[in-house]
Amino acid sequence: MLNVLLINPPQSTRYPQPPIGLALVAAILEKAGYPVKLLDANALRLKPEDIIEMVSDADIIGITAMTPTVGTALRIAVLLKQKNSNLKIIMGGAHVTLLPEETLQTSPAVDVIVRGEGDVTILELLKAIENNLPLSSVADISYKSNGKIISTDCGAPNIDMDALPYPAFHLLPWQMYQPHPPHGMAMPFGAMVTSRGCPYRCAYCSKPVFGSRFRAQSPDRVIDEVVYLQQKFGVKEIAFYDDSFTLDKKRVHAIADKIIEKGLKIAWTCETRVNLVDKDLLRHMKQAGCYAVAYGIESASPEIIKTLQKDITLEQVETAVGETREAGIQVIGYFMLGSPGETPQTIRQTIDFAKKLKVDFAQFSVTTPFPGTELYDIYMRDKKEKIPWEK
Known part of the structure; x- marks a missing residue:
């Protein structure tokens, strides 16, 4: 072979x-x-x-x-x-x-x-x-x-998520991986992706890669992989890198239940949206070992949030951050600067909002028009020039 x-x-x-x-x-x-x-x-x-x-x-x-x-x-x-x-x-x-x-x-x-x-x-x-x-x-x-470029037809993404094997962690230098700050409760560290697809329409996200249909592994399959990482590699902390881990709240409740029932001692973090959590879910996640949640907040300007098609409100941000802290979970806030319509005033507004929220960790990044995003289409339409990615 x-x-x-x-x-x-x-x-x-x-x-x-x-x-x-x-x-x-x-x-x-x-x-x-x-x-x-x-x-x-x-x-x-x-x-x-x-x-x-x-x-x-x-x-x-x-x-x-x-x-x-x-x-x-x-x-x-x-x-x-x-x-x-x-x-x-x-x-x-x-x-x-x-x-x-x-x-x-x-x-x-x-x-x-x-x-x-x-x-x-x-x-x-x-x-x-x-x-x-x-x-x-x-x-x-x-x-x-x-001399011609051929692109074959697209096959329907009809993959059974539960049938996927565990990623070949044994082929990786797994002892070298470390969680991003402020994560880092325990080592060794591992990561998992338990779902694909997102129904939301954020203008900065390359949605065509996995599509809009949410597909997720069952709670049993998720727990099986957690146990595997613990037993095989001694993993003590896991980062769930799903785009929106709590999109299906019932699934997350079931995952938390199984972690508690099995007595698994695992610290974990996840990323999600502010409109996809509530008090009960956050408390349950905390009981199951979750110690940090990262939220994409992006901006404090309602106009920019609308431009980015984020479909959230500042009130939802404040509620989610407050309830997360109340549950005893650290809050990580992701913010973007330089979006269409950005001004020095809106940048200051976003920085002040991050301070007001008192998130445990704030990450500011420059808005980038990645391929496959609506921002990229806007850039190409306005600039009419290709980006030399190879450089």
């Missing part, structure tokens, strides 16, 4: 997080019998040139590419092709999912792009490559053929 090497490109982060999506692909390939290695160049602080020296027996290279790392990912692809032109280089991830044609046009070293959820696609793609079958038979990919 084909030897596969999966690469998570390096980026400038102080606290590298486990590449859950790539580890899930690795687990699926392992289950199908493929020899797989996973190189987390980000956690290992490797440079692209270092990676090239570590590639030996691979037939297939899979590289994940988010917008902040796509330039480095493409650099790695070029260096790999220069060393071995026979390598098949596959790229996946949010950025190339949303800009497949543009990526292939500017990156001759990339052979195939897997779009969207690669859980099923990757197996079909490797079977096609192994058996010299036409790539046109594989859904959700883009590739070059006779």
